[in-house]
Amino acid sequence: MPQPQSPDPATPPSDTPTSDTSSPGAPPTEPAWRGAEPGARRATRRGEPVPPPAGGVLWTVAGDVRALLMLPAALTLQVAHPAVGAGVDDHSVFRTDPWGRGERSLRSLQLWIYGGEAAAEEGRRLRALHKEIQGTDAHGRRYHALTPAYYAWVHATGYPIYRHGLRYLARPLTEAQERQLYAEWLQVGRVLGIHDRDMPQTIEEFWPYYRRVLDEELEATVVVRDLVATDLPVPAPDRGPLPVRLALKALWPVLRGPFLRARSFLTVGLMPPDARAAIGLEWTEGQERRLRRFARVVRVVVPVLPERLRYLPLARRARRAARVSGAAARYGR
Numbered sequence: 001m002p003q004p005q006s007p008d009p010a011t012p013p014s015d016t017p018t019s020d021t022s023s024p025g026a027p028p029t030e031p032a033w034r035g036a037e038p039g040a041r042r043a044t045r046r047g048e049p050v051p052p053p054a055g056g057v058l059w060t061v062a063g064d065v066r067a068l069l070m071l072p073a074a075l076t077l078q079v080a081h082p083a084v085g086a087g088v089d090d091h092s093v094f095r096t097d098p099w100g101r102g103e104r105s106l107r108s109l110q111l112w113i114y115g116g117e118a119a120a121e122e123g124r125r126l127r128a129l130h131k132e133i134q135g136t137d138a139h140g141r142r143y144h145a146l147t148p149a150y151y152a153w154v155h156a157t158g159y160p161i162y163r164h165g166l167r168y169l170a171r172p173l174t175e176a177q178e179r180q181l182y183a184e185w186l187q188v189g190r191v192l193g194i195h196d197r198d199m200p201q202t203i204e205e206f207w208p209y210y211r212r213v214l215d216e217e218l219e220a221t222v223v224v225r226d227l228v229a230t231d232l233p234v235p236a237p238d239r240g241p242l243p244v245r246l247a248l249k250a251l252w253p254v255l256r257g258p259f260l261r262a263r264s265f266l267t268v269g270l271m272p273p274d275a276r277a278a279i280g281l282e283w284t285e286g287q288e289r290r291l292r293r294f295a296r297v298v299r300v301v302v303p304v305l306p307e308r309l310r311y312l313p314l315a316r317r318a319r320r321a322a323r324v325s326g327a328a329a330r331y332g333r
Helices: 038-046 057-061 066-079 082-091 098-114 118-130 148-156 158-169 175-191 203-216 222-228 242-269 273-279 285-304 313-332
Strands: 134-136 142-144
Touching (some): 066 242, 066 273, 082 142, 098 118, 148 203, 242 285
8 A cells, every 4th residue: 555644734634534525516527637647648649548557556556455445335335326226126147146246346346457459348348238228217217337427436545545544454645645646546437437537637727526416316226225234135146166155155144244244334334424425325433443453453453464365366466577577677777
């Protein structure tokens, strides 16, 4: 995880996170590439968009195991939009194959950042996959998964979740790191085929857009309620070594309840408070204290883990390749 400088007096410490409360407004139309990383800008002009640079903020945080703890909050914030929630409710297998669905989503996300040339191919695959996803939401309104506003919202949720979650699980980002993270997240959006005109191009423009969606569009959809429920018949995990799968299957009647409670707790707790309030998810002071205690343990334990345990497989391979490339470049000089 990044090791930002100590926050200034106006920035709360990591165990007292807050969220922005800018006035709502419509997404602006700014010149393309405003705030983007220069190397990515040059590469895109030559052809397809490329992932954010090695060594950047996303490179550091997205492959860290702590990112797994933040993903449920991001997914829940996405499906709180009625159109997105309806698409998932109608077309996803998240209820019948939650582990396979999660594995595929995680691999896709890792490819956007660590996939190199495969990132653009994954972006095209996702858009092709979503071409047929359409229907009617709970309010009787037609939706299509590739409608720019809906597709952009799904992507946009990653920024506030990363920003907020890192305040608990790592350390608060500095202002410079927040800006870099947003520029890199915009670059990932380009990999996914999201046009600059469909995403606010700066942090200052992002927060009014984000607040407007929270205030005017989000709700506790059926899928949101499923993702925070603690009494659903979720099947036992079916991934991993055979002995582990067999053991989990045997123990699942006992483990399912604690797992669902932990998932709900982290989903709601690692969601920014303004998003939590917009959706109508309850969060108590006692839960906040428990989350802070849990986060303190995570901040102590994860940084001392060996790389094979701290980073996800694609991230490990990419980090190893970057070290080899860097060593070769130094030797060449």
